[in-house]
Amino acid sequence: MSEIKQKLTVSASPHFRSRQTSRSIMLDVIIALIPSLIASCFIFGVRSFIITLVSVTACVVFEYLSRKVMKRHNTIGDLSAIVTGMLLAFNVPASMPIWMVIIGDFFAIVIAKQFFGGIGQNFVNPALVGRIALMLSFPSVIGKFPEPLARSVTITSATPLASLKTGEIPDVNLLGMFLGVRGGCLGEVCIAALLLGFIYLLYRRVISWHIPVTYIGAVAVIMLIAGKGDIQFAVYEIMAGGLVLGAVYMATDYTTSPISQRGKIIYALGCAVITSLIRIFGNLPEGVSFSIIIMNILVPHIEHISTPKPFGTPKKTKEAKS
Amino acid sequence: MAEKKSLGKEFTKGLIAENPVFRLVLGTCPTLAVSTSVSSAIGMGIAATIVLLCSNVVISALRKVIPQKVRIPAYIVVIASFVTIIQLLVKAFVPALDTALGVYLPLIVVNCIILGRAEAFASKNAVLASALDGLGMGIGFTSSLFLMATVREILGSGTFLSGIKDLLAVFSSDITFNGFKIPFLNENPLTFFVLAPGGFFVFGIMIALSNKLADRKGKPKAELHGCASCPMAASCALIAEDKNCEEVKAQ
Numbered sequence: 001m002s003e004i005k006q007k008l009t010v011s012a013s014p015h016f017r018s019r020q021t022s023r024s025i026m027l028d029v030i031i032a033l034i035p036s037l038i039a040s041c042f043i044f045g046v047r048s049f050i051i052t053l054v055s056v057t058a059c060v061v062f063e064y065l066s067r068k069v070m071k072r073h074n075t076i077g078d079l080s081a082i083v084t085g086m087l088l089a090f091n092v093p094a095s096m097p098i099w100m101v102i103i104g105d106f107f108a109i110v111i112a113k114q115f116f117g118g119i120g121q122n123f124v125n126p127a128l129v130g131r132i133a134l135m136l137s138f139p140s141v142i143g144k145f146p147e148p149l150a151r152s153v154t155i156t157s158a159t160p161l162a163s164l165k166t167g168e169i170p171d172v173n174l175l176g177m178f179l180g181v182r183g184g185c186l187g188e189v190c191i192a193a194l195l196l197g198f199i200y201l202l203y204r205r206v207i208s209w210h211i212p213v214t215y216i217g218a219v220a221v222i223m224l225i226a227g228k229g230d231i232q233f234a235v236y237e238i239m240a241g242g243l244v245l246g247a248v249y250m251a252t253d254y255t256t257s258p259i260s261q262r263g264k265i266i267y268a269l270g271c272a273v274i275t276s277l278i279r280i281f282g283n284l285p286e287g288v289s290f291s292i293i294i295m296n297i298l299v300p301h302i303e304h305i306s307t308p309k310p311f312g313t314p315k316k317t318k319e320a321k322s
Numbered sequence: 323m324a325e326k327k328s329l330g331k332e333f334t335k336g337l338i339a340e341n342p343v344f345r346l347v348l349g350t351c352p353t354l355a356v357s358t359s360v361s362s363a364i365g366m367g368i369a370a371t372i373v374l375l376c377s378n379v380v381i382s383a384l385r386k387v388i389p390q391k392v393r394i395p396a397y398i399v400v401i402a403s404f405v406t407i408i409q410l411l412v413k414a415f416v417p418a419l420d421t422a423l424g425v426y427l428p429l430i431v432v433n434c435i436i437l438g439r440a441e442a443f444a445s446k447n448a449v450l451a452s453a454l455d456g457l458g459m460g461i462g463f464t465s466s467l468f469l470m471a472t473v474r475e476i477l478g479s480g481t482f483l484s485g486i487k488d489l490l491a492v493f494s495s496d497i498t499f500n501g502f503k504i505p506f507l508n509e510n511p512l513t514f515f516v517l518a519p520g521g522f523f524v525f526g527i528m529i530a531l532s533n534k535l536a537d538r539k540g541k542p543k544a545e546l547h548g549c550a551s552c553p554m555a556a557s558c559a560l561i562a563e564d565k566n567c568e569e570v571k572a573q
Binding site for chain 1: 510511512513514515517519523
C-alpha cells in the first residue's frame with residue numbers, strides 16, 4: 001500500500017506544464033531584438049545604443065516605482081519593461097534628446113501599462129503609446145532623422161517613406177533599404193536584422209506567422225493596387241517606415257492581439273487597411289503605430305466574432321441566436 | 323427634505339462635496355474643450371456661473387407656474403435667453419474671449435450642469451436656496467476648469483495665464499500683464515496635453531484623485547453602479563418616487 005502511494009501522486013490539474021514563462025518569452029524577444037540594435041549602432045553610431053540603454057533603464061525604474069507606489073508585487077523580474085524600453089527606443093530617431101525619450105517611457109510604462117494593472121492588463125501596446133505621445137508632443141523632433149552612416153546627428157535627411165508620399169521613388173536602392181542604409185527610426189531601418197529576429201521568434205515558437213505575414217502581405221497587395229501594379233513601389237512601401245518592426249514585434253504582443261488564428265488574421269488585415277489608408281490618404285507619412293493602436297482597441301470585439309465553435313456542439317440556428 | 327439644510331450648505335456643497343465636474347461628472351464637454359488655457363477657462367467659468375445663477379433664480383421663481391409636462395422646454399427657453407444675453411455682452415466687451423471660446427459659448431445652453439441644477443434643485447427649492455446652489459455649483463465648475471487648465475497649459479504650452487490681458491481689459495485697458503512663461507517648458511511644450519487625448523488624460527487623473535479623497539472621507543465614488551453610489555442621489559427626483567434609474571432608462 002505504501003509503495004503505491006509513493007508512485008501515485010494525486011494532484012489537481014494542470015498535470016503538464018510548459019516550460020515557457022513570461023520571463024522566458026520576454027528574454028526571447030530581447031534576443032530577437034539584439035541584431036537590430038547592433039545594426040542600428042552601425043548605421044546611426046553609438047548614440048542609438050545610448051538611447052536604447054537610457055530607455056530600458058527608465059522603463060525598469062518607472063515599473064519598479066509605480067508598482068511600489070501602488071503597493072503591488074514587483075514585476076520587473078518578468079523583463080517585460082525591458083522589452084517595452086527597447087521597442088520604444090527603436091521607434092524614435094537617433095537624434096532624439098534623451099529627456100524626451102524618458103517622457104515617452106513614462107507614458108508607456110506608467111500610463112499605458114501600470115494604470116491599467118500592469119503586464120497582461122494593458123489594452124494597448126505600451127511602447128506605441130509612448131511613441132504616439134512623443135509624436136503628438138514633439139512632431140518637429142520625431143520627424144527629423146539623422147543621415148545614415150554619417151557619424152553625426154546634426155544632418156537630417158528625408159526618409160524613403162516621405163519620398164514615396166510625394167510620389168517619387170526614393171534615392172536609396174532596394175539593397176540599401178533591406179540593409180538599412182536610410183533615414184528612419186532607430187530599429188526600423190535594417191529589415192535584414194528584423195527578419196533575423198522574426199525567424200528566431202518563429203523558431204522558438206514565441207509568435208506565430210499569422211499576424212506579421214498577413215499584415216505585411218495585405219499592405220503589399222493594397223499598395224500594388226494603389227500603385228496600379230507597380231511592383232517596385234509596393235516593395236518600397238513594405239520596406240519603408242516601421243511596417244516590419246510593427247508587424248513582427250508590436251502587433252504580435254500577446255496582451256493586445258486576438259487569441260484564435262482567425263481572429264489574428266482579421267486583426268492583421270485591419271492593421272494593414274488602416275496603415276495603407278493613412279499612408280495613401282492621411283497627412284502623416286507613417287500610419288503603423290496608429291493602426292496597431294486602433295486595432296488593439298478593437299481586439300475584444302474581434303475575439304467576440306472569432307471565437308471558435310467547440311467540436312461537437314450543434315450549429316447555431318436562427319432561433320438560438322434570437 | 324433639502325430645505326431643512328442650512329443655506330450655507332447649499333452654497334458650499336457645489337465647491338467640493340458635489341463638485342459638478344469631478345463628482346457629478348457633468349458638463350464634461352466644455353471642460354475638455356476649453357481647459358487648454360487658463361484665461362479661457364476662467365472666462366468660460368464666469369459665463370457659465372452667471373447663466374447658472376440667473377437661470378436657477380428664474381426657474382425657482384417660476385417653479386409653481388411651469389406645468390410638469392413641458393418643464394424641460396420651459397427651462398431651455400429660460401437658459402437660452404440668459405446665454406444669449408451673456409454671448410452678446412461677451413461679444414461687445416471681451417471680443418478676444420468670444421474668439422477663444424468659439425462655439426462653446428452658445429453651447430452653454432445645453433451644458434448639463436445648468437439643466438441638471440434646474441431639474442434637480444431649482445424646480446423644487448425656494449429662490450434664495452436656488453441662487454446659492456447655482457452660485458456654489460458655478461464656482462465649483464470654474465475652479466475645476468481652472469485646475470485642469472492650469473495643468474494643461476503649463477505642460478502643454480509652457481505658459482500660465484497667457485492671454486489674461488484680454489480678460490482684464492474689461493476693467494482697464496492699461497494692464498500689460500499677460501501671463502507667465504515657464505522656463506524650459508516654454509521652449510519644449512508637451513503639445514500632447516493641449517490636444518484631446520491629453521485633456522481626457524488629465525480629466526481621468528483628476529477624477530481618480532477626487533475619488534481617492536472622497537474614499538478617505540467615506541463618500542461614494544463618482545461611478546454609476548446603481549442609485550446608492552450615485553453622487554446625485556441626494557437631489558435625485560427618482561429616489562423620491564422610489565424608482566431605480568436603470569428601470570427608467572430601460573423604459
